[in-house]
Amino acid sequence: MARHGLEEAVPDDATDLRLLAACRDQGDQEALVCLRCRVSHPAVRALRSFHRRYATSYGLDLLEMAVLVLDDRGDLYPYASPQVQREAATPAIRHEPFLLVEVLRTFKPGFCGLPHWTKLRIQACGELKAYLKEHGLLLKSDWSLLADSSGKRVREAWSLYGRGSLQPDQAVALLKAYQPLYRQAKEAFLAATGRSSGWRPSADFLQQLSREVSTPVLADDLSAVAQAVRSFLVGPRGAFQPFDEGSEHLVAGSHDSLEELEADQLPAAEQRRLIDAALKRAMDAYLPTVLASSGTNPSLVHCLWQGYGDGLSNRPNAERCGCTPGTVSKKLTPELHAHRLALSAAQELQRHGAFAAIGQSLEATERCVTALKNHLLNPEREGEEAPMRFWIRTYLSRP
Incomplete structure (x- = not known):
């Protein structure tokens, strides 16, 4: 980094900004390598800390977690400016960027430092x-x-896993009273502390x-x-150790479900039929190509993919196919x-008048896509199959 005058530089926000400018404006590969190191260290620290806390209770493998977060093809172009991409001999990125490149691509100087953004x-x-x-x-x-x-969701969860004197109707009523107060309290907490995590109900909140x-x-x-609810979503083992949002560990975002999708003046059964049809058409068009692209x-x-369709998680799938769990994560x-x-399904749905609200704001679109994605990957009820696993198992079982 001698040409940037940074050969003896101590990593700080000013250095990060100079390196970022070199990547974006000049397509500097060496600067990008330095930034990747700057990003990978806080990522490793966060994973190690999280693993120490939860590995024993949940059987987490640090290497498997690291593969998901740190794997990186080393491309410059997803991060470089459009002009640099156009001028480069290698065409612009043709695949989804891995997380470390995505950290750099989305970094917003002035919002926070690069390690915290990571x-x-x-x-x-x-x-x-x-x-x-x-x-x-479940990271919530x-x-x-x-x-x-x-x-x-609360009614079904309480009926299956509730422990206490509440009746299902009482659990739902408590939820309905809690949610508007929670939103107000979180807004006040954010305004007072500048933090979105760490809120807990105070005595005043509970009295309200x-x-x-x-x-x-x-x-x-x-x-x-x-x-x-936690046990309903991930099984009874999810109650081992409740996640503490106020800790210094990872904090997850919303887990939207199809229940949060609203269709104006449309019965629930018809709404679900349209959603299922859109998802099936998307899978019929896209997944055969994915399954046919078998690589080396x-x-x-x-x-x-057969193991995935049969409902296997990464470790048993790896044992069945004779590879490592990290290979499963990378291949599938x-x-x-x-x-x-x-x-694809969201784009189809928003063309239907009843789902027009999906395209009216970025937030509504993101919530819709997240809900559809979660529905594809996770069974709605205990004992059911996730739609994407069911589709793949059915497809691969055809003669």
Whole structure:
């Protein structure tokens, strides 16, 4: 980095900005390598810290987690400016950028430093969240989990996993009273602290929730409902150790579901029929090409997709096909494919008048795509198959 005068530079925000400018404006590969090191170190620290806390309870493998976050093809072009991409001998990126490049591409100087931005982007890594959920760990605090749950979900969860004196109707009523107060309290917390995580219900909050029930009982009831929802989403093992949103570990975003999709003046059954039809058409058009693109080891990839279709998680799938769990993650990338399928289905749905709201704002579109993707990857009820696994298993079983 001598030509930038940074050979003895200590990493700091000013150095990061100079390197970022060299990458964007000059297409400097050496500067990009330096930035990747700058990004990878806080990423490794975050993963190690998270692994130490949860590995014993949930059987997490640090190497598998690292593969999902740190794997990187080393391309410059997804991060360089459009002009640099046009002038480069190598064409612009033709595949989805890996996480480290995505950290650099989306970095917003002035918002925070690059190390902290790295942690924020890791928390949104869909493949990592899917891996953790597969092991029974849902990265949401009890309080945000309740805020993102519907009455239907809480009723079903409490009926199956509820532990306490509440009846299902009472659990739903508690949720409905909690959610608007939660939104107000979170906005006030963010304004006062500048942080979006770490909020907990205070005594004043609980008194607003109900003056007829003591605050300790209310706190216990809210926690019990949250644990029922957690068990409903990831199985009873998800109640090993509730995730603490106020810790210094990873924090996840919203887990939207189809229940949050609204279609104006459309019965629920018809809404679901349209959603399922759009997703099926997207899978019929896209997934056969994915399954046919077997790369350098077609028999291995075929075996891995068969295992995925049969419902195997990464470790047993790797044992079945004679490879490492990291290879499974690299070869299949179901999160990436589900995201593309969800985008295709969302584009079709918003052309239907009842779903027109999907395209009216970026937030509405993102929520729709997230809900569709989660629906593809996760069964709605215990014992059911995830739609994407079912489609792949059915397709591969054809003669």
